[in-house]
Amino acid sequence: MTPFLSLILTAFTANLIFTKALGISTITASAKSKTDFVGIGLMVTLLTTVGCGITYGINRLFPALDTAYRPAAYILVLAVLYILLLVLLQAVGRPTFLRFRKYVHLCTFNCAVLGTLLLSAAQSTSLAASLQFGAVSGLGFVVGAWALKAVYPKLTCDRVPASVRGYPAILLYIGILSMALYAANIK
Template sequence: MFLIDELIALLAANLILSQALGTSTMFIAADSKKNMLATSCVITVFTTFGSAAAYFIDCMLPEPAADLRLLLYTAVIGILYVIMLTASYFVGRNWFADFRKYIHVSAFNCAVMGTLFTISGRAAENSSEFDLGWYISSGFEAGIGFIVAALILAAAYRKLNSAKVPASFRGFPAMLVYLGIISMAVYSLK
């Protein structure tokens, strides 16, 4: 039951626009199944490994230097970005040109940085219960929440961009209203 509650909470956090976690990237991902799968997987990798690095940053960073957290998180994501680009280049040079765009879109996405700060904030509230495993699992759950949110968005993407929707409302405005309604429904489950 605890896992279901956590998954619903992370899904709601990804969908509620007040936190704005990856909304624009979800629009890109919902365009096609290939884009959605690749972007979601790369974001999950970034949130998982970034959360592990955030654990070490949070453990080693003294309280008076907490303002450096943003700089250090950005540096970690930058290092992960370079590692993923390098690894994907050497693993498959023939599909590197297609895959690198997903790394570019995902690396400095607000879903990744928002996940690191959300996990860090939750750990700061009650530091006795949180360890490296909790940080990693929370980062992975946030990535899975992004995947589920992208699937929900993809379900309505074509219909909300069809000719049946008035031209002035078609596209981004319709998606924002749709996300708002879905996020209220999901948030009510908690």
């Protein structure tokens, strides 16, 4: 297997949408329009990468942080990132703020972002590994959103039976795709 193909396969299988079924509502929102797809993809990637770096620091500073309190601490990290992003966008200018605030609102408390932070805490052994995990997870989210965007019109058209049209068809598609990608990654 070529390194490029291996990297693509890893990005697919590391994708939280397919492996953990996280972020389904956000990915369906991004599949509806081209501009939302790009904005949501960039924001999720930014949040997962920066968030994983910050949570790695928290784990190093507080190694005894109980796993019961870890989600609350990570939600607090996301709340701080949320406020900082909005302040930063406001400082850049009102047009920029008005253009990008919806992506901050939609993506910050997305379960794919929080799931990435929680999984990173369990898997990352260094800051570089944590940042890489966050970036790959965010990019995997983008690839997953693109895979859904490609078939979204077909899953919501009138030819699909009404009982599974729309969201049920999307969930079935994601489930089948996740099994195929998981099977491709088995060694």
